[in-house]
Amino acid sequence: MQITKLAIAAIAVLSVAACDKNKGLDDGPMDGVNGANGANAGMVGNSDNISSSSLDPSSIAYFKETIGDRVLFAVDQVQLSPEGAATLDKQAGWLIANPNVTILIEGHADEQGTREYNLALGARRASSVSNYLASKGVPDSRLKTITYGKERPLEVCSTEVCYAKNRRAVTVVAGGLGS
Amino acid sequence: MTNFLKSLAIASVIAAQPYWVCAQEEGALRITIEEGIIEPMPIAVPTFVVGNGAGEYAQKVTDVIIQDLVGTGLFRAIPQDAHISTVTDFSAPVEYANWKAINADALVTGNATNADGKLTLQFRLHDVTGQRNIGEGMQFVAGSDSWRRMAHKVADVIYARLTGEEGYFDSRVVYIAEEGAKNDRKKRLAVMDYDGANIRYLTDSNSIVLAPRFSPNAREIVYTSYETGQPTVFTMNVDTLARRALDQTPGMTFAPRFSPDGTKVVMSLADRGNTDIYMMDIQSGQKTRLTDSAAIETAPSFSPDGSQLVFESDRGGGQQIYIMDVNGSGVRKVSNGNGRYGTPVWSPRGDMIAFTKMVNGRFHIGVMRTDGSNEKLLTASFLDEGPTWSPNGRVVMFFRETPGESGAPSLHSVDITGRNLKKIPTPTFGSDPAWSNLLN
Numbered sequence: 001m002q003i004t005k006l007a008i009a010a011i012a013v014l015s016v017a018a019c020d021k022n023k024g025l026d027d028g029p030m031d032g033v034n035g036a037n038g039a040n041a042g043m044v045g046n047s048d049n050i051s052s053s054s055l056d057p058s059s060i061a062y063f064k065e066t067i068g069d070r071v072l073f074a075v076d077q078v079q080l081s082p083e084g085a086a087t088l089d090k091q092a093g094w095l096i097a098n099p100n101v102t103i104l105i106e107g108h109a110d111e112q113g114t115r116e117y118n119l120a121l122g123a124r125r126a127s128s129v130s131n132y133l134a135s136k137g138v139p140d141s142r143l144k145t146i147t148y149g150k151e152r153p154l155e156v157c158s159t160e161v162c163y164a165k166n167r168r169a170v171t172v173v174a175g176g177l178g179s
Numbered sequence: 180m181t182n183f184l185k186s187l188a189i190a191s192v193i194a195a196q197p198y199w200v201c202a203q204e205e206g207a208l209r210i211t212i213e214e215g216i217i218e219p220m221p222i223a224v225p226t227f228v229v230g231n232g233a234g235e236y237a238q239k240v241t242d243v244i245i246q247d248l249v250g251t252g253l254f255r256a257i258p259q260d261a262h263i264s265t266v267t268d269f270s271a272p273v274e275y276a277n278w279k280a281i282n283a284d285a286l287v288t289g290n291a292t293n294a295d296g297k298l299t300l301q302f303r304l305h306d307v308t309g310q311r312n313i314g315e316g317m318q319f320v321a322g323s324d325s326w327r328r329m330a331h332k333v334a335d336v337i338y339a340r341l342t343g344e345e346g347y348f349d350s351r352v353v354y355i356a357e358e359g360a361k362n363d364r365k366k367r368l369a370v371m372d373y374d375g376a377n378i379r380y381l382t383d384s385n386s387i388v389l390a391p392r393f394s395p396n397a398r399e400i401v402y403t404s405y406e407t408g409q410p411t412v413f414t415m416n417v418d419t420l421a422r423r424a425l426d427q428t429p430g431m432t433f434a435p436r437f438s439p440d441g442t443k444v445v446m447s448l449a450d451r452g453n454t455d456i457y458m459m460d461i462q463s464g465q466k467t468r469l470t471d472s473a474a475i476e477t478a479p480s481f482s483p484d485g486s487q488l489v490f491e492s493d494r495g496g497g498q499q500i501y502i503m504d505v506n507g508s509g510v511r512k513v514s515n516g517n518g519r520y521g522t523p524v525w526s527p528r529g530d531m532i533a534f535t536k537m538v539n540g541r542f543h544i545g546v547m548r549t550d551g552s553n554e555k556l557l558t559a560s561f562l563d564e565g566p567t568w569s570p571n572g573r574v575v576m577f578f579r580e581t582p583g584e585s586g587a588p589s590l591h592s593v594d595i596t597g598r599n600l601k602k603i604p605t606p607t608f609g610s611d612p613a614w615s616n617l618l619n
Binding site for chain 1: 360361362364387389390403408409410431433434447449451452453454475477478491493498521522535537540561562564565580582583584586611
């Protein structure tokens with residue numbers, strides 16, 4: 001259900017952004033578009049019957065797009081980069097603010113390694129993220145990890161441009177949201 | 180015919196299993212497999228004489244025997260249309276002069292009969308120059324649907340008599356059949372004859388499956404599946420397809436391999452990011468931890484006597500190959516060249532280790548002695564990975580993946596001499612091959 005709501009929310013935002021103020025929108029804001037804290041961004045709407053907002057800060061879409069759901073790693077490395085740590089700081093804050101969700105951290109590797117080593121490397125990367133989030137106060141019980149090794153590449157070219165994006169740990173909001 | 184049959188060892192019929200008797204006699208004709216050999220032995224294999232009811236089998240059987248022998252790179256089949264002698268009576272004396280005239284060193288004559296669903300293959304191997312038999316005549320009897328295996332067994336005997344080493348044709352390969360786009364790859368377990376024939380799929384593509392390996396008797400496999408939601412080692416009976424998670428406690432397990440006696444499985448378990456090697460007794464489910472460093476330890480493989488394990492670890496900083504005693508003690512580093520080393524597999528003869536080497540952005544399949552000496556790289560490509568030994572330790576099969584958006588893996592084999600690199604035909608992409616022992 002949550003996914004459906006988010007899809008509608010995303011469309012609504014786009015519609016508003018593209019909307020000429022004179023056309024107006026009769027419908028009020030859709031569920032989930034306006035944050036409970038009323039954090040309207042005021043991007044476009046300046047007409048009385050048009051409201052707009054950023055994504056619901058407690059939504060998965062907000063987590064993925066605004067917080068950032070992934071960190072990248074150097075070749076054969078599991079250490080977090082400063083950028084990665086900054087992303088995880090935001091993730092930790094979000095997870096603490098949204099105590100009902102559990103997450104699954106996926107560890108991935110690029111194709112430049114053997115299959116079983118890459119499974120182990122992916123487990124290490126996922127654990128690196130999990131440990132960091134735990135150190136920032138996210139309860140261990142909410143953190144699960146899985147390794148995919150090189151089994152699930154996002155990018156398919158065989159150059160560093162793609163490898164850099166495939167060497168990743170992705171924090172997947174796994175459940176409990178809105179429950 | 181009657182006299183010849185009396186001289187054949189008596190073969191009885193046992194269920195669907197081919198039965199054979201091997202009466203070895205050292206022949207003068209012998210091909211010695213060394214790195215220097217580049218000239219294959221010329222061999223003539225005229226079509227088996229068609230006996231009662233065997234019309235559809237004689238040619239097929241002969242073709243498989245020829246493909247097996249020629250496929251080793253050690254033999255050259257003299258084309259049948261160049262034969263000046265036709266074998267029409269299996270019991271008639273061989274006219275050696277006619278085979279000498281076409282420069283055959285070895286000759287195989289055979290006879291096929293088929294009655295009541297039972298196929299009988301009889302054959303003799305001849306030393307053309309010596310004008311004598313090499314070993315006694317033999318016969319195989321089995322259900323006619325086993326004709327391909329019977330042909331492989333004939334070829335195995337011929338190979339053994341001419342090389343002095345066991346053959347590898349009556350064997351199977353379990354592997355991962357892959358389909359679909361590179362970023363949406365579907366994987367299935369598949370089993371086939373060593374040469375790509377008789378493919379059977381063992382799983383659907385709903386879950387990622389990885390790295391299957393045969394039990395010693397080739398009736399069971401261990402592999403890694405994501406069907407539980409995380410990588411988990413499973414065992415499966417290849418015939419019934421019954422499967423179960425090997426370790427009932429939660430945790431990510433992968434890289435399984437059977438012990439030589441089939442009673443244990445050694446595998447990796449990742450716990451809080453640290454991957455170590457564990458031994459599991461299949462019957463009792465008892466699990467013993469063999470490594471405990473903070474490094475990655477994975478890809479374990481038993482020595483054929485079961486006393487040691489070769490594995491990979493990055494405890495020294497990079498991925499390298501180590502050996503330890505089967506209780507986890509006595510760890511020593513084996514690989515010593517530049518680059519990274521992974522996927523070590525102990526040879527069936529016990530004297531060598533096959534591995535994947537990564538250096539300067541290229542992948543290689545290589546072999547070395549168990550003390551790390553005599554390293555020899557057999558292949559080089561964008562990505563070669565995961566060697567598996569032929570039952571006689573003469574050939575390694577592996578997979579080769581091509582680069583880029585359309586990149587995909589396929590199965591290849593190469594002799595440990597580095598010669599005879601060839602692709603194994605499969606209907607879809609293929610990866611993670613594992614070769615069985617010779618079948619019984």
